[in-house]
Amino acid sequence: MKNYYDVTVIGGGPAGIAAAAEAARNHASVLVIEREARLGGILKQCIHDGFGLVRFKEKLSGPEYAERFIDLLNETDADITVLTFVTKIVKTSGGYRITMVSRDGVASVVSKTIILATGCRERTAKQVFIHGTRPAGVFTAGTAQNFTNLLGQLPCRKCVILGSGDIGLIMARRLTLEGAQVIGVYEAKSTPSGLTRNIHQCLHDYNIPLYLSKTVTRVFGEDRLTAVEISSVDKSMKPVKGTEEIIECDGLILSVGLIPENELAETLGVKIDPKTKGPVCDQSLMTSADGIFSCGNALHVNDLVDYVSESGETAGKAAAEFNASARECIDAETNSNISYIVPQKIDLKGDLSKVVFYFRSRDILKNCKLSITLDGGVVKEKKYMFLRPPEMERIVLDFSKYNLHKNSRLIFNAEGEKI
Amino acid sequence: MKQLVCIVCPNGCTLNIDDSGDEIKVTGGKCKKGSDFAVAELTCPKRTICTTVKTVFKNAPVLPVRVSSDIPKDRIFDVMNEINKITVKDKLKRGDVVIQDVLGLGADVIATSDILSLIT
Ligand SMILES: Cc1cc2nc3c(=O)[nH]c(=O)nc-3n(C[C@H](O)[C@H](O)[C@H](O)COP(=O)(O)OP(=O)(O)OC[C@H]3O[C@@H](n4cnc5c(N)ncnc54)[C@H](O)[C@@H]3O)c2cc1C
Numbered sequence: 001m002k003n004y005y006d007v008t009v010i011g012g013g014p015a016g017i018a019a020a021a022e023a024a025r026n027h028a029s030v031l032v033i034e035r036e037a038r039l040g041g042i043l044k045q046c047i048h049d050g051f052g053l054v055r056f057k058e059k060l061s062g063p064e065y066a067e068r069f070i071d072l073l074n075e076t077d078a079d080i081t082v083l084t085f086v087t088k089i090v091k092t093s094g095g096y097r098i099t100m101v102s103r104d105g106v107a108s109v110v111s112k113t114i115i116l117a118t119g120c121r122e123r124t125a126k127q128v129f130i131h132g133t134r135p136a137g138v139f140t141a142g143t144a145q146n147f148t149n150l151l152g153q154l155p156c157r158k159c160v161i162l163g164s165g166d167i168g169l170i171m172a173r174r175l176t177l178e179g180a181q182v183i184g185v186y187e188a189k190s191t192p193s194g195l196t197r198n199i200h201q202c203l204h205d206y207n208i209p210l211y212l213s214k215t216v217t218r219v220f221g222e223d224r225l226t227a228v229e230i231s232s233v234d235k236s237m238k239p240v241k242g243t244e245e246i247i248e249c250d251g252l253i254l255s256v257g258l259i260p261e262n263e264l265a266e267t268l269g270v271k272i273d274p275k276t277k278g279p280v281c282d283q284s285l286m287t288s289a290d291g292i293f294s295c296g297n298a299l300h301v302n303d304l305v306d307y308v309s310e311s312g313e314t315a316g317k318a319a320a321e322f323n324a325s326a327r328e329c330i331d332a333e334t335n336s337n338i339s340y341i342v343p344q345k346i347d348l349k350g351d352l353s354k355v356v357f358y359f360r361s362r363d364i365l366k367n368c369k370l371s372i373t374l375d376g377g378v379v380k381e382k383k384y385m386f387l388r389p390p391e392m393e394r395i396v397l398d399f400s401k402y403n404l405h406k407n408s409r410l411i412f413n414a415e416g417e418k419i
Numbered sequence: 420m421k422q423l424v425c426i427v428c429p430n431g432c433t434l435n436i437d438d439s440g441d442e443i444k445v446t447g448g449k450c451k452k453g454s455d456f457a458v459a460e461l462t463c464p465k466r467t468i469c470t471t472v473k474t475v476f477k478n479a480p481v482l483p484v485r486v487s488s489d490i491p492k493d494r495i496f497d498v499m500n501e502i503n504k505i506t507v508k509d510k511l512k513r514g515d516v517v518i519q520d521v522l523g524l525g526a527d528v529i530a531t532s533d534i535l536s537l538i539t
C-alpha cells in the first residue's frame with residue numbers, strides 16, 4: 001500500500017471492482033478496500049444464474065460474473081486490501097485522509113478521490129413490526145443465503161417467507177432444491193415486489209404458493225421458532241382482526257427490502273436523496289461532495305448487476321479524470337408517476353454527450369409513454385407496454401446538441417393506465 | 420389462447436400462445452427467444468439448476484455448481500440427487516467438470532467459482 005492514491009474504492013463488490021478496474025485503465029493509481037476476505041460482494045453467495053445477460057449475453061451465476069470482473073481487475077496494477085474496514089474519512093488539502101483497520105492494525109492513506117461502493121443492507125425484523133418472543137430461526141433472506149450457499153448449512157426444514165422481494169423468491173427455490181419445505185411466500189402489499197420472471201421460475205415451477213395482502217403478525221417459540229401467525233391486511237396495510245391463522249414452521253425468512261449502505265457518506269456530509277436513500281449525484285456519479293463518487297447498490301438498489309457494473313465504470317472513469325472545479329447543476333425533475341431518478345442532477349460543465357439515467361415507476365403502469373422535456377420542448381419519447389416498480393428502466397440521452405443553461409428545466413413525465 | 424411469462428431474460432415478456440392450429444403461434448415477446456421458450460414449454464420444458472456440492476475443505480465447505488446446459492424440468496430433483504452424492508476433494512477451478520453428462524441428459528455439472536483455489 002502506498003501513502004497516496006488518485007482513487008480509493010471502498011467496497012469490493014461488483015460496483016467497486018468495475019470502478020477500480022476502469023479507474024486503473026484510465027491511468028489512475030487505485031486502492032480497493034474490502035472488509036471481507038474475498039472480493040465479490042454479495043455475488044459470492046448469489047450462486048443462482050441470471051447475471052450478465054445484458055453485458056455478456058450469457059446466463060452466468062453470481063460467482064462467475066464477479067470472478068470475470070476480478071480477473072480484469074487483476075490485470076491492472078490496482079492495489080487491493082481485504083479484511084480491512086474503513087473507520088474514518090476526513091477532508092484534507094490534497095483530498096481525503098482514509099483511516100482503516102485490518103489485522104495488521106490501523107493504517108491511513110490520502111486519496112484525491114473516493115468511490116463509495118459499499119452496497120446495501122437488508123431490512124431486518126426490527127424494521128418490520130412483529131409481536132412475540134425472539135426465538136432462533138428468524139433470518140433475513142441474505143443470511144439464509146449465506147448459510148446455505150457459503151457455509152453449506154440448511155437454516156431450516158420448514159419455513160415461511162415474508163416479503164416477495166427477489167432474494168426471498170430465490171431462496172424459496174434454493175431451500176426447496178435442498179429439501180426444505182417452503183410453506184408459502186407472504187406479501188403485505190397487493191402486488192409482488194420481485195421480478196415477474198422470479199415469481200414464475202422460483203415459485204410456480206416448484207408449486208410454492210404466493211399470498212398477497214398477508215403478513216406475519218406474531219412469532220411463537222422459546223429457543224427455536226415453532227410457529228408464526230399470519231393475518232390479512234387491509235389497504236392501509238393494517239392487520240385485519242379475525243383473519244389470523246397459525247402456521248407451524250421452524251424458519252421465518254424475511255425478504256422485506258434493501259437499503260443503500262451510506263454511513264460513511266453521511267459522515268462526509270454527502271447529501272442523501274430521501275427517495276433512493278443513496279447520495280444525490282450528477283451524471284459522473286459524483287456526490288454533493290467534490291471528489292466523492294457513488295455507485296452500485298450504495299447509490300440506489302439495483303435489480304440487475306449489469307447496471308451495477310456500468311455505474312461502477314462511470315464513477316471509475318470520472319474519478320480518474322477528476323479535477324476540482326466548480327460545478328453548475330440543473331435538476332432532473334420527474335412527475336409523480338416516477339418514484340426516483342438517478343442521476344438527480346446534470347452538471348452543465350461535465351460531459352453531456354452520453355448521460356445514462358436509471359428510473360423506476362411508482363405504480364404498475366400499462367401502455368405508458370415516457371416523455372422527456374427540456375424547457376417545454378420534447379427531447380425524447382419512449383413507449384412501454386408496462387412499467388413496473390420492481391423493474392428498473394435505463395435511458396440514455398445526448399444533451400450536447402441542446403443549449404442547456406443554468407435555468408433550464410429537464411422533466412421526465414411518465415403517463416399510463418394504472419392497474 | 421394461453422399466456423406464459425418468458426423467463427429467458429429480465430424483461431419477463433408476457434407471451435400469448437395460440438396452439439389451436441397445427442403450428443404454435445406466439446406473440447407478445449420482444450425477441451425471438453420468447454417463441455422458442457413458449458414452444459419448449461409446451462413440448463419439453465427445460466430449466467437450469469444452480470446449487471452447491473460438498474467439499475473436503477474446511478474454509479469452503481461447499482462449491483457452487485450449475486448444469487452446463489438446461490435439463491428437462493421434471494428431472495431437476497433426480498439431478499439434485501446425483502449432485503448430493505458427490506464430495507469434491509480436488510481444488511477445482513471455475514468451469515471444471517464435477518459430473519460428466521449427468522444421468523445421460525447431455526449436460527455436465529460444472530464448478531462456477533474459483534473459491535477452492537483461493538482458500539488456504
Ligand atoms: C440476494 C441477492 C440476489 C440478487 N440476485 C440478482 C440476480 O439474480 N441478477 C442480478 O443481475 N442481480 C441480482 N442481485 C443484485 C446484485 O447482486 C447487486 O445489485 C450487486 O451485487 C450490487 O453490487 P455492489 O458492489 O453495489 O454491492 P455489494 O455486492 O453488496 O458489495 C459491497 C461490498 O462493500 C463492502 N463494504 C461495505 N462497507 C464497507 C466498509 N466500510 N469498508 C470496506 N468494505 C465495505 C462489502 O463487504 C461488500 O463486499 C441480487 C442481490 C442480492 C442481495
Ligand code: SF4
Nearest residue numbers: 425428431432448453
Ligand atoms: S421474449 Fe425475449 S425480450 Fe422478452 S423476456 Fe423472453 S428473451 Fe427477454
